[in-house]
Every structure is written in structure tokens, then in C-alpha cells.
Amino acid sequence: MISQKENESIKATPTAWRQVMWTKNRNIRSILFSTYSLIILIVFTVLVAWFYLWASDLLRKNATDSLESMGQSMQDNIDSEFHKLNDVSLNVMYSNLVKNHFQRYLSLTTDSRSNIAVNANVTGAENSVQNAKELTDILTAAIGPSRPVEQLYLYDFKSKVYGNGFDNGERTYLPQDKPWFDAVMHNTAGKYIAPPVPDEEMSRFISSNEKQFSMSLFRLFYDNYNTPMGIIEVKQYFNRIFKSAIDFTDRNPYQAKVLVYNNANEIIYPTKADKERYLPYMTYRGADGTAGNQSFYNQDTGEKALLSLHYSEFTGLSTVIIVSESKLLSPLFTFAKRTVLIALIILLLSILLSFLAAKRITMPIQKIHRSMRTMRLEDLGTERGAAPQLNSGLNELDQLYWSFVKMSSRLKQSMDDLLMSQHQELQAKLIALQTQMNPHFLYNTLTTIQVMAQENMNAEIVAMTENMSDFLRYFSADGSLVALKEEVLHTRKYLEINQIRFGRKLHFEFDIDDQLTELRIPKLIIQPLVENALKFATKHQPPWTIRVTGTISANHWQVEVADTGDGFSEESLANLDRRIQEIDKTNVLPLLQLNGMGLLNIYIRMKLMYGNETIFRIANGQGATVIIGGTLTQGGINEHHGHGGTAVS
Structure with missing residues (x-):
């Protein structure tokens, strides 16, 4: 247990407090508990970490496999739609009937228009209409009964186009107005897939307020001599081609986004995508169109994303699924x-078991410690000092306890002998201090009496001898505590003796609060301070003034002795302060010195009586000032209130 003195000392020094706390925690229970807990923590952490890494890898692999499967399925669905467009275009391109009827249709249309222009007969026009009907039937058959595409167009290279689907019949067009015309004419890959465009004509056939987009696949149309004779356009609704991507975007639980772009880095899906935003994602496709799963850091959002890339050599389109890693791996985070x-619950239970095991071992030691801590000096060797039987179940600890009980009996006898010896030594030193007198004071007093006798100063001799007699009687009387008024009275007699010697050169003042008159204080505690003040004041040019003031502040009393001398030297103050700080720090009082009632002796005597409540201050002002004091509870005090008068001599 930390005493009050130790507690105050520890609070004053943080380093000491940490040292005490560290020492306090170095006990058997804490060491056993920390050792068991550390072993459990290490083993458990390794097992949990291994299990977590194994399970997390499994969950991560399942999540990425699922994402890759979604991306591949989406790419397959998109390719399937474009395969339908391509199959229809190939059916038309390789159909000789389509070639023949399209050539005849173009020639008959030209002839019929020229004949009509010259008012010829209408036979050519009738043939043109008949050929157009046959061409329509052939194109319908080429598309197929299930109609996998919505619209088919045949273009010549001049200005005519024939449609089959929701838009049937002949139309005219300007090649320079078609953004795809030059690309198709210079295309060497066979087919050309144009980016999506708003299609007002197809929007009319959909019961929706939103404008519909369409995509087209183009091919050059060759005659039987392998000479280009026109262009085939097969058209389909954009939403139908990318239905799988739209459904996935709307319904996926990860809030993933889908991006489809071609080899020219043109975004195909979504149609209103910001290219600057998606451009970093498109750079992850290799030059050879490689696919796979890759991690990506989005600088805009500041989070990691996982990309599932799939490239189609058939269409030249890359499909990218972009999903936040935190959302995709949310099951992993939940896990x-x-x-x-x-793990924490199991760990806490394990640590609790560790604590109980350590407690089971250290509980008997704590009982012994508690018995030792609560044992008082007067209980040593008595029945009160012997604690109940330990009965710990551990033979070694039971034997240790009974050895302690026997030791306490022997210690009691040794302590009694030691205390008696120390008490006798202290009493002898106090008596020696009380009977000690400064030989210079006696010599000077006797010399003064001799001089006054030669001068026939009988009245002064009587006064001095009376004061000297009273002072010596007080000095040699038994008792270590006296009322403050007695100490003040004999201190005044001491000053009166010296005043007869020095005459008007010496002045002294007493200002003592009446409430302090009955206060019990150590004997010869003020007079040595006055003697010390007189000693140093007389080294200065007269007049010499000594003031003694006694006051009450809160629950403390204090007496101040001040002189008008040169004050203490810095070396003396530093040395005395060092000795006092050493006593306060170690709480070890040095032996009282028999070579004089010095200031350190006074501090030691005050410390013995008042402990940490001791008031002891030394300072230099106009002269030297010494203040001593303590608590009022240490001695009796009268009930009279008021303030005493000032005596000046």
C-alpha cells in the first residue's frame, strides 16, 4: 500500500509515478496472466489469420469467377445478336436471286422512269413493279420467318435504296450524307458495324416516348462477276442487341456498370456515356484484344474497381464490367x-480462463500479502497478528505463511529492543540540546555584569541577573513541549539581557496573536531563531531591529523572525535548501546535531512534530527572515479571540 507521503511525492514526480506503476504491475499474477494471454494470442492469431486468408481467397475467387462468367455471358449474347445480323447479310449477299432481281429492279426502274418521262407506254413500269414485288418476297425469305432483324436495305452507289421490313419500297439517298458510306467502301474486313444512332423511323414502331437507337451491319453487295454493285444494311434495335447489358445494369446487386467500345475507342454502350470519364477503362485492353480480370484505381472516386474484360474478334467490340471492389467483395467483408x-469472443473467453488460472495460483500469495500489509507493529507476536490458516492447497505457500508468522514473533522482540534504544538515544540528545548554551553568550553576559558593577549600575545588574536566572531556569527545565506564550516570554528575557548589554543600539518588537498564547510548540524553537538573528544583525552597523510576529492563517499558525542585518549568504541558503530538499525527498531525518541549535536542527524538530504540514521558509529582504509554523491541531489553543498588542523595546 502506498502511504499518503509516498502518494504526494509520486504525484509531484511523473517519472517516479510511472516507475511505481511499472513495479506494481510486476507481480506473479500479472506475469502469469500476460504470459498465458500472449501464448493464446499468438496461437489464436496465427490460426485465425490462416483461416481468414484461406476463406477470403476462396470468396474472392468465387466473386471474380462470377463476374467473369457474367461478362462472358454478356459478350456471348451481344455476339449472338450481331451473328443474326451477319447471317442475314450473308444470305442476301450469296443469293443469286437477290442479285438478279436487284439488277433487274435497278435497270427496270431506270427504264420505266425514262419512258414515263417521254410519255411512252407503261409496260416497263409494270415490269418494274412486278420485279419489286418479287424482290420483296426474295428478301423476306432471306431474312427468314422468325425475322431476327428488323430492317434490311439494299443501296446502289448512286442514289437509290430499296428496303424490306417495317420500311418497304424504294427511296433515294445521297451517299455523301451517310457517315458510314466511305467506311463501308474502304472496308476490307467484309463487314462493318456502325455505332448506334437515333432512329426516328424505327421509333415510330415502338410504343415508348423515348427515342430509339438502332445499329446496322453493312456489307458490299457483289454481282456474279464479283464486282461491287451495292451495299447491304441489316438493322436492329439497339435495346435488343444490348438487352443482356441493360438487364445486368438495372438488376445487378453490385451496382456494376457496363461499357462496350470498338477498336476505334468509340463507346457503343451506354449511348450517352462521357468518353473522358470512361477513357481510362478503355486503355486496359491490350493491342491483341486480350481479356481477363484486372484491378483498377479510379482517381475520380478514390476507390478500387475490378474490371472484367471480354473482347470479340467477330465484332471487334470489347465488353467491360466495372464493379467497385468493396461492393463485389461485400460478402468477404461481412465474413x-x-x-x-x-475471434474476439473466443479470445476474451480464453483470456478469462487465463486470468482465472493465474488467480488460482496467486490467490494464496495475495492472502499472505494482505496479512503482511494489514499487520501493525503492535500486532506482531500476538494473536491478532496471526491471520487465519491459509489452506491454499499448495504446500509450499502454506509453509511460507507459517514461516512468516513465526518470523513476526521474533521481529516483535527485536523491534521492541530497537525502539527502546532509539527512544533513549533521542531523549538523551534532546536533553543535551536543552542544556546546551552558547558559551559566548555566557561570557559576554558576565563581562557586561562586571562592567556594570564597576560603574555602580546596581539596578541594571539586578535586572540582568533576574532575567538571566529565569532564562537559565527555563533553559534547563524538563519537558519538550511548552505553551507559545512561555517561549515568547523567555525569548523576550533573552533579548532584554542583550539590550542591557547593547543599549539603544538594539530594538525588538513582538506582535503575537492572542489565539496562539496556549498553543503547544516544541521548546526552544523561537529563541534560537532570535539568537541567530541577533548574531547576524550585530555584524551590521547599528541600530539593530528584531521583529517577532505570530499569526493564524486558516488551520495553520506561523511565527516570523526578521532582522535588519545583511541577510544570509547565497551559499548558506543554497546549502540549507539542499539539505531540506533531501529530507523531503527521502523522508529520512538525519540525526540532531549537538554542536548548536542551528536552523537545520529547528527544521528537523518541526518535521518530527508536524510532518508534511511543517512551515519552514527562509528569505532575504531588508535583512534575514525565518518563518516557522504548523497545524493548529497539533497543540492546544485557547478559545479567546482577538489580536494582541505590539511590544517594542
């Missing part, structure tokens, strides 16, 4: 939280 929670 991690649950694993950590369960």
Missing part, C-alpha cells in the same frame, strides 16, 4: 467482420 467478432 471478415463476423470472423473478427467470433
